[in-house]
Amino acid sequence: MRTIAEYMPQHPFFQGLDDSMITMFAGCAHNVHFRPGEYLFHEGEPADAFFVVRHGRVSLEVRAAAGPALVVDTVHDDDVLGWSWLVPPFRWTFDARATDQTSATAFDGGCLREKAMADPVVGFALLQRVVTVMSERVQSARVRLLDLYGEPA
Amino acid sequence: MTVTATVRRPDADPFVPRRYVVRRHRQDTRDTFTLVLESVDGEPMPFVPGQFTMMQAFGVGEAPISISGDPADPERLEHTIRDVGSVTRALVRSARGSELGIRGPFGTGWDVAAGRGGDVVFVAGGIGLAPLRPAILEVCAARGDYGRVLLLYGARTPEDILFGDDLARWGAEHGIHVEVTVDNGQHAWRGRVGLVTQLISRGGFDATNTLALVCGPEVMMRYAASALADRGVRKDRLRLSMERNMKCGVGLCGHCQLRELFVCVDGPVLTYDVLEPLMSRAEV
Numbered sequence: 292m293r294t295i296a297e298y299m300p301q302h303p304f305f306q307g308l309d310d311s312m313i314t315m316f317a318g319c320a321h322n323v324h325f326r327p328g329e330y331l332f333h334e335g336e337p338a339d340a341f342f343v344v345r346h347g348r349v350s351l352e353v354r355a356a357a358g359p360a361l362v363v364d365t366v367h368d369d370d371v372l373g374w375s376w377l378v379p380p381f382r383w384t385f386d387a388r389a390t391d392q393t394s395a396t397a398f399d400g401g402c403l404r405e406k407a408m409a410d411p412v413v414g415f416a417l418l419q420r421v422v423t424v425m426s427e428r429v430q431s432a433r434v435r436l437l438d439l440y441g442e443p444a
Numbered sequence: 445m446t447v448t449a450t451v452r453r454p455d456a457d458p459f460v461p462r463r464y465v466v467r468r469h470r471q472d473t474r475d476t477f478t479l480v481l482e483s484v485d486g487e488p489m490p491f492v493p494g495q496f497t498m499m500q501a502f503g504v505g506e507a508p509i510s511i512s513g514d515p516a517d518p519e520r521l522e523h524t525i526r527d528v529g530s531v532t533r534a535l536v537r538s539a540r541g542s543e544l545g546i547r548g549p550f551g552t553g554w555d556v557a558a559g560r561g562g563d564v565v566f567v568a569g570g571i572g573l574a575p576l577r578p579a580i581l582e583v584c585a586a587r588g589d590y591g592r593v594l595l596l597y598g599a600r601t602p603e604d605i606l607f608g609d610d611l612a613r614w615g616a617e618h619g620i621h622v623e624v625t626v627d628n629g630q631h632a633w634r635g636r637v638g639l640v641t642q643l644i645s646r647g648g649f650d651a652t653n654t655l656a657l658v659c660g661p662e663v664m665m666r667y668a669a670s671a672l673a674d675r676g677v678r679k680d681r682l683r684l685s686m687e688r689n690m691k692c693g694v695g696l697c698g699h700c701q702l703r704e705l706f707v708c709v710d711g712p713v714l715t716y717d718v719l720e721p722l723m724s725r726a727e728v
């Protein structure tokens with residue numbers, strides 16, 4: 292089984308980082324496992340990590356006033372989940388629920404923020420990668436808002 | 445660059461509809477139906493995947509509809525139609541045994557055979573899966589001639605997914621990697637929720653040796669084509685099916701004009717190197 296530091300360079304999110312940064316980020320990480328139905332985090336709770344899903348499926352959900360939760364997105368193998376750890380007030384804005392057996396690497400948000408504050412090069416490298424994930428999510432949300440497959444105008 | 449030549453009987457008047465009888469009528473989703481037709485004169489209608497016909501509900505009007513059936517079975521003409529207006533409503537309400545008029549087939553095809561020896565990626569959005577279905581069936585019939593084959597399909601909700609039985613069979617029996625994502629998923633949906641273009645960046649295919657065929661709403665096709673090109677798929681190996689207001693079907697009336705192109709004869713299937721400058725401008 293590969294260690295976190297061995298796994299990271301192959302993942303698109305970390306590609307381009309030098310060995311010292313990989314080691315630094317791996318030092319803030321640990322592996323986590325979730326059973327189907329188990330929550331990775333809940334809306335409103337302190338956001339203290341982001342996740343790289345290694346295997347499994349996670350639903351990003353928002354609770355509805357009545358009926359089952361609404362699924363706004365799903366993340367799967369190799370997807371990156373969570374940016375609230377980087378944005379004040381550092382609280383999750385959705386629930387994240389494992390819907391399959393899920394293994395992920397959790398990166399400690401406080402630990403990463405400290406390293407980013409201490410070294411702007413590290414901070415920029417991290418921010419650039421998180422912003423790419425945010426950009427993909429925003430693009431996805433915007434295009435889906437258009438309801439392209441709905442009734443033609 | 446257009447893709448393939450039109451298949452049409454040389455003796456046929458393209459303005460005279462042929463009479464067809466509805467043999468099967470199937471409701472696929474809330475608003476989408478598939479009609480299986482047979483010609484009254486018993487003559488088959490050979491077509492190439494990607495072509496469309498002008499379907500006529502007598503006394504109501506005509507609408508361009510892509511052929512969704514098997515090109516190896518030209519005696520059964522199959523169309524998958526979404527009920528979005530007066531003509532399509534009359535078409536989808538055509539009962540078994542009733543007659544419709546058909547002109548065509550018209551336009552260019554996908555020419556999926558150009559992908560032999562390499563990988564093929566189908567990207568479909570909504571009812572855009574219907575025009576791709578004949579090309580997918582063509583690949584299934586000669587599966588060994590192709591490398592990895594992916595079908596990336598986006599639908600509005602799980603209830604709007606077309607050809608569910610086909611999707612399962614293409615995966616299980618023909619080794620096609622099928623990924624389905626929906627824009628809005630309920631709690632019970634076990635698949636993906638998200639944009640279909642997100643599947644492209646992670647898809648397991650060799651972009652340098654890939655033929656990509658894309659069909660869906662134009663905005664979705666623009667994003668999908670851009671994502672495929674970013675992955676390294678050559679723009680002349682990236683084909684899109686354009687939807688325009690086709691009327692005559694033979695390039696005379698100009699209703700479907702897209703700058704110098706008549707989509708009914710130069711398309712509907714066109715390569716991205718031709719379409720990119722046309723799709724990115726609002727004033728064309």
